[in-house]
Amino acid sequence: MDVSQYMLELGQQAREAATKIARASTSNKNKALLAIANNIREQREALRQANAEDLENGRQKGLDAALLDRLELTDPRIDTMIEGLEQVASLPDPIGEITDLKYRPSGIQVGKMRVPLGVIGIIYESRPNVTIEAASLCLKSGNATILRGGSESIASNRFLAGCISAGLKAAGLPETTVQVVETTDRAAVGELITMPDYVDVIVPRGGKGLIERISNDARVPVIKHLDGICHVFIDAAADKAKAMNIAINAKTHRYGTCNTMETLLVHQQVAADILPELADAYSGLGVELRGCEQSRAIVSSMKVATDEDWDTEYLAPILAVKVVADIDEAIRHINRHGSHHTDAIITENYSLTRRFLTEVDSASVMINASTRFADGFEYGLGAEIGISTDKIHARGPVGLDGLTSQKYVVFGNGEVRK
Structure with missing residues (x-):
């Protein structure tokens, strides 16, 4: 596989999907989330089999007990994934919300409207349930996303990608709204964090070494925290x-x-x-x-x-x-x-x-x-995509609002500046 070409194609598809998901109705987004939840519920045993494949490969590679524990999808963890999708579906949709609307002396009204960030790249390790958490939050907040999980969870993530794709299709939304990177080649990470034309923000979830590397090498903004002291x-x-x-x-x-x-x-x-x-x-x-x-x-x-x-x-x-x-x-x-x-x-x-x-x-x-x-x-955010210790844009647990931005909107009635 030509990793560079492959990641370029993912980026182009994500950018195109972002323009469509940004204008998707709340009803359609919720329909997709609930369909994904139902797909996981109905295919629970197949998901457990895919996860068992990852666990066995992990044992053969000598992964420690803590890493294997984070990798395992137990029945309660699968239940939590399903419940999480349903909870996100029940949350208010932030997109299009207009706040701080005020009249100015000129007669115009000025306010702020919440809008998606665009394309979010998420890089994480071990836990395949992050695939669902990240996909659900990005989808509800009107963003396209490219998910790059750890190589140790590739079988689980591929299976979950199928559930997500089917759910998006059932709701009439672009299947490329959520794309899971298929290759385990680490070069894919380097490509993802250096595609400013196609990726608007990177969210790393993992150890300090991973986050430091991404922070140092990324050419797009990063929402991160290094330590929890x-x-x-x-x-x-x-x-x-x-x-x-x-x-x-x-x-x-x-x-x-x-x-x-x-x-x-x-x-x-x-x-x-x-x-x-x-x-x-x-x-x-x-x-x-x-x-x-x-x-x-x-x-x-x-x-x-x-x-x-x-x-x-x-x-x-x-x-x-x-x-x-x-x-x-x-x-x-x-x-x-x-x-x-x-x-x-x-x-x-x-x-x-x-x-x-x-x-x-x-x-x-x-x-x-x-x-x-x-x-x-x-904190009542329903879920989080991570915790940010940055001071610009999102700070603290990053939920739906943290995956959006605001733009000024102006309402007039023929006013001109004098």
């Missing part, structure tokens, strides 16, 4: 019960997610009271603690935290712990060592919550809540 700061005015529950949940609910707490900051006035109890709770859950000198003076079983620990996304049952003098030191530490993803403060002091919200430079800033809530579904 999330913090919880327990203030002197924190409710102890809330602090305990949140600190434990933020770390142990799931270890391998980007919204998991990686560093716990504790005000020096309450450290001696709360750290021993937290350490016992973490120990019972198998979490290794790495602390600063003050933390270790309170809980001697902690390992020594190095400078590297403050800048590490563990994605594992390991937690860095630091005692801080006050909120000023906490905010400085978060803004210096965090990844601008999600950070939380536990306090009953209203004025400090306002400072934390204002001064912490992150995509999600939380008051008395677990960082694990930083998620498109939990």
Whole structure:
């Protein structure tokens, strides 16, 4: 296969499809989504067989248990894919929404209308359910998309591509609205991220190495986040019960997610009271603690935290712990060592919550809540295509609105500028 020519053809087809899906009715888009859901429901066993092929190939290639787990499509995961399609179909269609409409002294009305981005390239690893999540969000937001999944999930993705294509056809929409890259050649990624004539934005989902490479080499805009170094700061005015529950949940609910707490900051006035109890709770859950000198003076079983620990996304049952003098030191530490993803403060002091919200430079800033809530579904977006730590365009969980832009619209009645 000539990869360059193949990707060029995908790009041309996507660009043509984008002009058609942008003007598709909400009814037709929803019809396609529900048809895709029904196709997966009816062909569940065939999908499981395709996935079993990927799993067997993965075992032969020596993929570790964690990667195999992300690759596997269990019945509950297939159910979630179907439910996700139905949920996206039930969401309001953002396309064509006009907001901020105001009369100007000249007599014209000026507002903003929400429009699709165009063609979205999505590059991801392992999890074949991302194929459905990405396709559904791009379709509902009026975008065409080119999906490049990992080579380890090629059989599953090809099968899902067939379900998507059939669903689009049933709704009378271009089948090329969603295209799954058929080749496992890594050169396809290089082509996809350097086709500004045919691709409007790239969304990478995967490890830091993949995202760094795409960010460095792409010639089109990238919606991304590199790390999820999330913090919880327990203030002197924190409710102890809330602090305990949140600190434990933020770390142990799931270890391998980007919204998991990686560093716990504790005000020096309450450290001696709360750290021993937290350490016992973490120990019972198998979490290794790495602390600063003050933390270790309170809980001697902690390992020594190095400078590297403050800048590490563990994605594992390991937690860095630091005692801080006050909120000023906490905010400085978060803004210096965090990844601008999600950070939380536990306090009953209203004025400090306002400072934390204002001064912490992150995509999600939380008051008395677990960082694990930083998620498109939990935020009421229905689903997300990823989380962005960028400041331009989309920031935080990227749902339907994040896959759109706005243009100014003007309504007049014969007015001319004087």
